[in-house]
Amino acid sequence: MEPFNVLIVDDEQEFREMTIKRLNKRGLRCFGAENGMEALEQVEKREIDVVLLDVKMPGMDGIMTLREIKRIQPEIEVVMLTGHASVESGIEGMRLGAFDYLMKPIELEPLIEKLLEANEKKVLRRQSMDSIRNDNSGAL
Secondary structure, X not given: OOOOEEEEEOOOHHHHHHHHHHHHHOOOEEEEEOOHHHHHHHHHHOOOOEEEEEOOOOOOOHHHHHHHHHHHOOOOEEEEEEOHHHHHXXXXXXXXXXXXXXXXXXXXXXXXXXXXXXXXXXXXXXXXXXXXXXXXHOOO
C-alpha cells in the first residue's frame, strides 16, 4: 500500500488519537484536528488526500466543515463518520460531495478499506485530469 495523507477530524480526543496511532502503524500518514476550524487550517497548510470527518462536533459541525473543505480543496475525498442518530447527516454529506459515510463505532479493517477506496478515487481522478491536460497540450 502506497502511503497517503489522512486527516482525522473528531472532537473526541481519545478516538482521534487512537485512530491516528492505529492508522500510522498501518503505513498511512495521519494528522488530527479536533474541530472544523482546525481541520480547515490543516487542509490549507498540508497536502491531504482523504479526510475522516465526524458529523457531530460542537461549533462548526461536519456538514459545514465538508462544505468548506470542498470549496477550498475540491479534490480531497471525505469520509463522514456518523452515529446511529445522524445517518441522515451522512447521506446529506454524500449529497454535498463526501465519498461515503461510516457508522461509529468502526472496526479498523473496514475503516482502512474505505480510506483506501477514497484515495484510489482521488488518484484515478488526478490521472484522468493529467491525461486530459496532456491530450489538449498538443492542440492548436
